[in-house]
Amino acid sequence: MVKCPQCGFETPLVGSWQLAKTKRGKEVYLAYEVEGDELKLEIKEGMAPEGNVSRGDGVCLKCGAHIPNDEVVKQIRENEKERMLAVALLNSGRGGEGIRCAF
Ligand SMILES: [Zn+2]
Secondary structure: OOEEEOOOOOEEEOOOOOEEOOOOOOOOEEEEEEEEEEEEEEEEEEEOOOOOOOOOOOOOOOOOEEEEEHHHHHHHHHHHHHHHOOEEEEEEEEEEOOEEEOO
């Protein structure tokens, strides 16, 4: 989690919102919504949106501000905050392929 220098929101930096993909091509992803200062997450099926970090630069999920890499590195160095967003379990048992996801 990195604090946005523009709005102060603690935004996660996620390279890919996709949680899992089965051999049959079913994709499960984490959908997000920002309500006030709260990050709401939901597990959905379908195409995942693009992540909000690339080449070390981040984008605030709340205000869309660009968070430059040196700011990301500085914050991680000073106060690394990690948060588990979700867990995906892939099951390829007899009943066919299944994906179970949980927060
Ligand atoms: Zn922001």
